[in-house]
Amino acid sequence: MEQKSSLKVKVQKLGTALSNMIMPNIGAFIAWGVLTALFIETGWLPNKEFATAVGPMLTYLLPVLIGYTGGYAVYNQRGAVVGAIATFGAIAGSSVPMFIGAMAMGPLGAWCIKKFDQKFQEKIRPGFEMLVNNFSAGLIGFALLLIAFKIVGPVVSTLTNAIGDGVQTIVDLKLLPLANILIEPAKILFLNNALNHGIFTPLGAEQVAETGKSILFLLEANPGPGLGVLLAFAFFGKGSAKSSSWGAMIIHFFGGIHEIYFPYVMMKPALFLAVIAGGVTGTFTNQLLGSGLGGPASPGSIIAILSMVPKGGSHLAVLAGVFAAAAVSFLVSAVVLKADKSEGESLEEAQAATQAAKAQSKGQSISAPITEEISTDTVEKIIFACDAGMGSSAMGASILRDKVKKAGLAIPVTNQAISNLQDTPKTLIVTQEELAARAAQKTPSAAHVAVDNFLATPKYDEIVSLLTNKAPQSAITGDSAEPIATEIDLNDVDAVVFAHGQSKGSATMGQETLKAIFKNKQIGIPVSTAAYQELTDFNMKNVLIVSTIANQSAVQAAAPHAQVLIVDSLVTTPEYDKLVARMNK
The missing domain is CATH 3.40.50.2300 (Response regulator)
Incomplete structure (x- = not known):
């Protein structure tokens, strides 16, 4: 068991290290993808002058950024500089885009200069610090550049070609959909960033350089499997998981935050079959229709995905891959949820179980909050x-x-x-x-x-x-705050209003969640949102205002005659189900 846990830790750390080098630079990958999609000969707006930037950006800028970022993560600015120098040696010694070489040489260069500083920093005579620091970084970077030029570049070039040929063979044999058997469970075990940005983004960029698009950008980023699960919960789920699924869908599908559906799958382990079936179907559909993107879609939002479809690609084909995955995932999830005869499980418990699973995948245990004094004097x-x-x-x-x-x-x-x-x-x-x-x-x-x-x-x-x-x-270290108990009868309520400040994101999410519950229960009470300064228009006993604990006093001051429901979270709370359950009792 310890060996298995140790392996999980190593895999998680490796995946995190890889994705941490790519993700801060996703903007550069997207810029390159847009440049490619627009200005190459087969692009939307062919332009030979602008197209000359495509190759150098792929060959030099992106790998150097990765090497710099990897070096910075190990040893801040000095590590970043030496890592970038070492990375350039691999670039110059290779004939292919040096993403793998950058991921190796960036951290290695930073590690070398870090060890040098640890050994010699205290031995430098006063007044010579700048001289030694500059020359040590330059000479160590120079040495690593030569090593990378002669060894790392050629070796990684051969390895990259082999990996590329292997991926192409899998694609040619129509076996790529089988990859989702591993991808979908790995996502829910929080290896999603490692897969998408540590592996598929570099490989996909190389395919784009050759063919103008890559299906690899659609393997992990496809929101279809998660959308299907959330839809199934919306129709066949129970309790707070059912009521919160509509809001989760918006965050997942349009916001691209896939992590939000992971707890729903963890609630019912059989739903792993649903996301696997959806993922396999989506990839099969994309491969059958020749779908591909010109750059990474990050986050995995349908908006980001459609914006990266290159000229010659089909938006309808990409959408077909997404909705085919969603349909199959929905059908399998529906069977699982309808066959489940247990009582509605708390989403909050499932979220805690998800966090425990995430911690286990990292070889860690769930720790209690760290007690600190928190005030405006101690927090800036x-x-x-x-x-x-x-x-x-x-x-x-x-x-x-x-x-x-x-x-x-x-x-x-x-x-x-x-x-x-x-x-x-x-x-x-x-x-x-x-x-x-x-x-x-x-x-x-x-x-x-x-x-x-x-x-x-x-x-x-x-x-x-x-x-x-x-x-x-003590509030920060004790149990989670409980909502203030209220006995509100919906039979006496003609309207529900979610109160918000300048930003109304969570209020809108809560509004959609409660509207879905009302629709499901055939309750015709209108649900809306209103800023605090607008609450005076709702200062009536037949209006129910929903607010969080922190904003209770502001709401009651603005609308003292209205009824107020205090919840711990506007988006996910069991109070909405309890409120409906009290109606007509």
């Missing part, structure tokens, strides 16, 4: 940290940023990869529970809060309460 900035610094952490940062603004606090809220964290005081680091130990080790001077789910957690309201001195310090 908030950083959301995850493996890649994108996706769900960006969503979490957006949610908390909105709450911080509504509370009148001028505290910046950003997100980044955990490997890029800097140990700075007066910083609050928000991580998922399985990453808390790594974050604490990397940033011991910062305050830390661990959450089970970036997209729905009461701890955001608790953080804001602590920063505004409206709650005791």
